[in-house]
Amino acid sequence: MSNEVKTLYITDGEDGIRVDRFFKRRWPHINHVMLNKLLRSGQVRVDGGRVKADTRLAIGQTIRVPPLPAAPDVDQQKRERAMLSPQEIRFIRSLVIYEDEDVIAINKPSGLAVQGGTKTKNHVDRLLSAWGEGLERPRLVHRLDRDTSGVLLLGKSPQAAARLSGAFAKRRANKTYWALVVGNPKPEEGYIDVPLIKKGFHDREIVQPAEPNEVGAEAAETEYVTISRAGPRVTWMALRPHTGRTHQLRAHMQAIGHSILGDPKYGNEASQSLSEGLQLQLHHRRIELPHPTSGSLIIEAPLDPVIKAGFDRFGFDEHEAENDPFANMKKKKR
Template identity: 70%
Template structure:
């Protein structure tokens, strides 16, 4: 049994996750009975207080992890460890890495976290860097079919600082999207509450009255980059809040759905985007580096987005690095 007591921080990508599931993702060899015993005896604590298995964690929370049983030999039915091929794949996604931060270029179709029917996801691939304190931590999320920049904290302190920047809206995120039609005005802010409906793969969000139960404020800034006549428009989108499916639901709400979106499309966008994957790409993130200075990361266009650009004649070099104001660099730490 490891004799080390650890204090780990909950990343933004783990917000609202049950405590027992949070443990299972890190130490799958710890049984339910063993976990319950540690909880009942108060050895596991959240922000210094006792907790139970159903406790919902919040981003930035501190979890006291007591000495845990050592992992035994692999039992029948357990999920296999990463193969050398898995490790190589995970490392191939790296856009930038230093002692505290990793930036991945998440491909379209790869989920960030697992579920009942999802066994291949970013969270699993993080074991390529090690387990326990060596394991990078998610600090924000991207939808499965959204490509682009995904940041990770390599240490508990770095993860907490990055998660805090996202929570306090100090991270400038720029997404590129191809939408149906020609939005007017060509730039502006969508300030529209959203509410979740459904669960799992059937979860959708829709516009809501601020007084509706479960409605959350959501704000998206947008700028037109280029047009393909009146058929389609290349947009730069900046979410000022981080709601589920926010960009997709907001563009649908103003009548210009993102192409290739089976959940939030309409007849026009479905026809126009036929054969295309979701045309939404997390192009750029700029925020304070946990160790000082400024972190600016850009992700190259995914093959799915390149197909959309080719169909409508867009050239990625037309866009400013910072279309919402101050011009910026191409990526890295400064």
């Protein structure tokens, strides 16, 4: 990684270009997720001000470019692929639940990180070398928390990845998560509009409710609906995030007093007493969004063994749920 902060001037050939296109031209290895993180944190600035990915640049403007990760070493990538064992290759390929010419969908298991870090050596991004390198290597277009299971989409080409990423950025991806939470939320369905702010660092980072005008606060919106109940103790919820903040669903359910079971970071005393032997009961069940080429893409992920353990304990049957639990809710709003 370069430690240098650069200030660049927009030239004739870049007049009118979007910020995300500007970065894609100059640093093609910086993906949509990485760029959005830099933009949200204010590390990328134009004429000293914050900008969004779709902001258009003009001749003569200055753009602040923070230190960026170095482009991947192709030879190093090949070495990493060679280091994948046959068992690892079989494992990641066994997770595939859908594939066509443009898209791969895997059912990410709980406990497997999507991307690496200082203490994370095994992750989905590393295992994607099972498909090859260069243009053959699938690309991540969104993320899931390490302990959240379910649908994870990959673009099989730069073009497909860009279109999928664009659907997420424009909020055209309808995501449905299943969660087991403590207690019975009242009302049974509703909308959580609570800004969130990050506190702490790395493993100690936690997300908390914030005032809308608080420095560092980010808007966060979640729709929810009750699917079934196990008496007054536990409720099976469908959650739909309309924004993509870190730990959003976990923090929002804690904020309304109904923490997700098995959550060591956002649990409360009541949820912890019901969570013995359970890990995080949060599963990305279904996603619907425009296909990169044509039509719509709808993917559903079977239950991961981690959340299946919760379903079995509290007597829930996955077949009780409608394909889109939010469909009736939308009708009521019309």
